[in-house]
Amino acid sequence: MGRELSRFKTIATKVTNGERITDDDALFLFECRDLLAVGELAAFANHRINGKRVFFNVNRHINHTNICVNRCKFCAFSKTADEPGAYCYDLEEIRNRAIEAAEQGATEIHIVGGLHPDLPFDFYLEMLRTVRQVSETLHVKAFTAVEIDYLAKIAGLSLAETLGELKLAGLGSLPGGGAEILRQEIRDQLCPEKISGERWLEIMKDVHLSGLKSNATMLYGHVESYSDRVDHMRRLRMLQDETGGFQVFIPLAFQKENNPLGHLKNPMSGGVDDLMTLAIARLYLDNFANIKAYWVMLGEKIAQTSLCFGVNDLDGTVVEEKIGHDAGAGSPQLMTKDDIVSLISKAGRCPVERDTLYNVIRAY
Numbered sequence: 001m002g003r004e005l006s007r008f009k010t011i012a013t014k015v016t017n018g019e020r021i022t023d024d025d026a027l028f029l030f031e032c033r034d035l036l037a038v039g040e041l042a043a044f045a046n047h048r049i050n051g052k053r054v055f056f057n058v059n060r061h062i063n064h065t066n067i068c069v070n071r072c073k074f075c076a077f078s079k080t081a082d083e084p085g086a087y088c089y090d091l092e093e094i095r096n097r098a099i100e101a102a103e104q105g106a107t108e109i110h111i112v113g114g115l116h117p118d119l120p121f122d123f124y125l126e127m128l129r130t131v132r133q134v135s136e137t138l139h140v141k142a143f144t145a146v147e148i149d150y151l152a153k154i155a156g157l158s159l160a161e162t163l164g165e166l167k168l169a170g171l172g173s174l175p176g177g178g179a180e181i182l183r184q185e186i187r188d189q190l191c192p193e194k195i196s197g198e199r200w201l202e203i204m205k206d207v208h209l210s211g212l213k214s215n216a217t218m219l220y221g222h223v224e225s226y227s228d229r230v231d232h233m234r235r236l237r238m239l240q241d242e243t244g245g246f247q248v249f250i251p252l253a254f255q256k257e258n259n260p261l262g263h264l265k266n267p268m269s270g271g272v273d274d275l276m277t278l279a280i281a282r283l284y285l286d287n288f289a290n291i292k293a294y295w296v297m298l299g300e301k302i303a304q305t306s307l308c309f310g311v312n313d314l315d316g317t318v319v320e321e322k323i324g325h326d327a328g329a330g331s332p333q334l335m336t337k338d339d340i341v342s343l344i345s346k347a348g349r350c351p352v353e354r355d356t357l358y359n360v361i362r363a364y
Contacts, residue, residue: 011029015044020286039310043309054313054352055313055314055352055358056337057315057361058337059108061110065119067080094127098135107139107355108138110141128140128166141356142171142174143171147178167211172212174213175217176250179197179216180194181220190222217249217252218236218250219254233284240285240288247358251278278311279310283310292315304346337353350363352364
């Protein structure tokens with residue numbers, strides 16, 4: 001016990017002095033399980049960067065299709081074209097959803113979908129143009145690194161050329177999905193058909209070098225170990241040192257319904273682990289300004305509690321998210337702006353509405 005306390009104090013001193021903690025330090029924090037001590041340290045680190053501000057935005061998710069050539073074992077969203085429940089929105093449907101979003105005051109459209117075997121590259125360009133035509137003030141955050149890789153293949157273009165075409169059509173930034181766990185041994189168990197972790201990082205590097213910002217995610221609570229989580233964050237921290245292109249880190253809690261991995265009973269999963277993961281992310285990822293609690297997968301109560309554990313972003317209003325909910329997420333499909341402002345205020349924090357690129361729209 002004394003040795004553990006001494007180790008924790010050493011890590012706390014590093015954080016207090018603004019020094020970078022090591023992989024071994026992060027692994028120790030996961031294994032020590034002293035949630036309150038780790039949370040207090042993460043709250044200190046976050047306050048130094050963000051004060052009491054907690055960001056949110058008014059956004060709308062459009063999951064344009066669930067038809068996908070991949071069959072990731074953790075996914076309850078993907079379908080083949082002939083399966084019950086398979087769908088693909090046409091451009092008019094996408095336009096209507098964008099119009100609804102604009103009327104509701106959204107500043108962002110978030111587009112992620114399956115790797116559809118039949119849609120041509122031009123469809124994706126037209127989808128971007130369609131949203132941009134609805135309102136020039138709508139920022140389009142679209143396509144994971146996995147989708148970008150797929151689009152480059154179907155277009156027969158280089159990665160740089162693909163990004164150039166998408167930018168011209170209206171792409172403003174990228175979400176962080178598809179990272180899952182970057183270590184290949186775990187990836188082989190989760191999503192053997194998906195691009196490698198190295199390829200995900202390579203694409204994100206090119207995205208950043210093209211002038212676009214992106215998010216970064218980590219799917220946790222399935223077959224990975226604490227060491228795998230630390231390795232994942234290490235790779236993100238290294239790329240962020242190089243490009244500075246990541247805006248926010250978003251740990252995504254594994255949802256176990258309706259997928260082949262749902263039978264797993266991971267002893268690490270649960271609310272305590274959610275808070276610990278967010279807190280350690282804040283301490284380890286010292287070059288990320290923002291750590292997000294994705295309330296869609298965590299639920300509102302854990303997301304609110306996380307604001308005392310180093311978190312400074314709660315995503316947005318979302319509206320009609322399908323991927324997490326198909327896997328059993330018990331959260332509502334949307335939160336209103338008033339709901340989010342109230343949730344943040346009741347946690348003793350200061351709500352700040354932002355745009356996609358973290359420019360302040362309004363502080364409450």
